[in-house]
Structure formats: structure tokens, C-alpha cells
């Protein structure tokens with residue numbers, strides 16, 4: 001029993017991936033408590049946005065709880081758990097875009113289009129990653145299909161419906177907040193396809209010889225920024241909106 005316990009909680013001192021799995025878990029959990037509690041202090045029309053922020057980090061916290069143990073026990077990338085997490089949390093981020101622009105006239109159809117695009121992005125990415133035969137063809141085919149979904153969300157946030165609605169809202173907090181969230185989609189989200197391309201068969205792997213051995217380190221840092229940071233921007237909109 002004693003040995004078993006030691007094995008479970010022992011984090012190698014020189015393993016930054018293990019560290020970020022543990023800090024990532026705790027940060028997601030703390031962020032959820034923050035968003036759930038602060039939900040009570042924002043104006044009525046922002047309460048749902050805060051709830052969704054808390055759900056995003058909460059869902060991630062549960063997956064990190066399992067991913068850190070999986071990683072410690074096996075030393076491997078928890079691919080399935082990651083994609084299950086993303087398939088729940090990324091569509092919820094799309095819901096945030098809808099909720100934030102709802103007052104400016106966003107329709108439900110906008111929400112469903114974004115959810116569909118993000119699910120396409122993640123299902124294709126999962127097939128590309130989990131069912132790889134190591135060939136460039138498989139990696140690129142599913143990578144390109146996935147990127148179609150990504151570009152759709154990116155386009156919508158930067159110049160499409162979401163950007164237009166934010167502009168029409170006439171609320172400086174919404175305009176600035178949506179612009180910041182669009183930057184998250186452009187820069188923060190780009191970490192994932194770069195990691196994907198470092199895997200066997202990926203362009204950066206076969207072309208430049210980049211390997212995906214540290215991919216979890218980048219994913220863990222990116223997840224914290226993209227989920228907690230994203231939620232904080234939503235919170236910022238809620239507290240600074242004048243209307």
C-alpha cells in the first residue's frame with residue numbers, strides 16, 4: 001500500500017510536463033470556482049456567459065484530473081482524454097461567442113454553425129491523430145478537413161457574423177472583448193495544429209524533423225491560456241459593459 005501511494009503521487013522533479021498537468025488541473029478548478037461565484041455579482045444578461053466560462057474550466061479540470069494520472073502512470077500522451085475534453089469545451093467557447101453577441105441580435109443559427117464547425121475540426125483531428133498509420137497522406141488529409149472547421153470559426157470571429165454583431169452592439173466592452181477573443185482563436189488555438197503537424201506523418205515532422213515529444217507541455221500551457229484566459233475576457237466584458 002505504501003509503495004503504491006508513493007508511485008501515485010511521485011512527480012519527477014525534472015518533468016515539466018507532469019508539473020503542468022498538476023498546475024493545469026488546479027488552475028482550472030480554481031478558475032471554475034471563481035466564475036461560478038462571480039456569476040452572482042454580474043448583471044443578469046451576463047450570468048449565462050459566466051456559467052459557461054465556469055463549465056469550460058470545470059470540464060477541463062475533471063479531464064486534467066484523469067490526464068495527469070494517465071501521464072504519470074504511462075508517460076504517454078492522453079490523446080483520447082484530450083479530444084473528449086476539447087469536444088466538450090471548444091463548442092462551449094463557440095456558445096460564448098453567441099451569448100456575447102445575442103443582445104446585438106445574434107441568432108441561434110450562428111451558434112449551431114460555430115458548434116458544427118468546431119466539432120468537425122475536432123472529429124477530423126482525432127481521426128488524423130488517433131488512427132494514424134504514420135503516413136503523410138493520412139495526417140494531411142484529416143488535418144486539412146479539420147482546418148476547414150478551424151478557419152470557419154476564425155473567419156466568423158474576425159470578419160464574419162460575430163465581428164459584425166460586436167460592431168453593431170455599440171458597446172465598447174463587447175467590441176474590445178470580442179476582438180481579444182478573436183486573437184485567442186488566431187494565436188492561442190494555433191498551438192494545437194502546430195503540435196499536430198509535429199506528430200508522425202505531419203508536415204513539420206517529415207519536413208523539418210520537429211517531433212511531438214513535448215507536445216503535452218505546449219498543450220497544457222495553451223489550454224490554461226485558452227480556457228481560463230478566454231473566461232477572464234468574458235468576465236471582463238460582463239463587469240465593464242455599460243449597458
Ligand SMILES: *C/C=C(C)/C=C/C=C(C)/C=C/C1=C(C)CCCC1(C)C
Nearest residue numbers: 125143146147150189192193196226
Ligand atoms: C481548450 C482547448 C482548445 C481551445 C482546443 C483547440 C483545438 C484546436 C484549435 C485544434 C485544431 C486542429 C487543427 C486546426 C488541425 C489539426 C487537428 C487539430 C484538431 C489539432
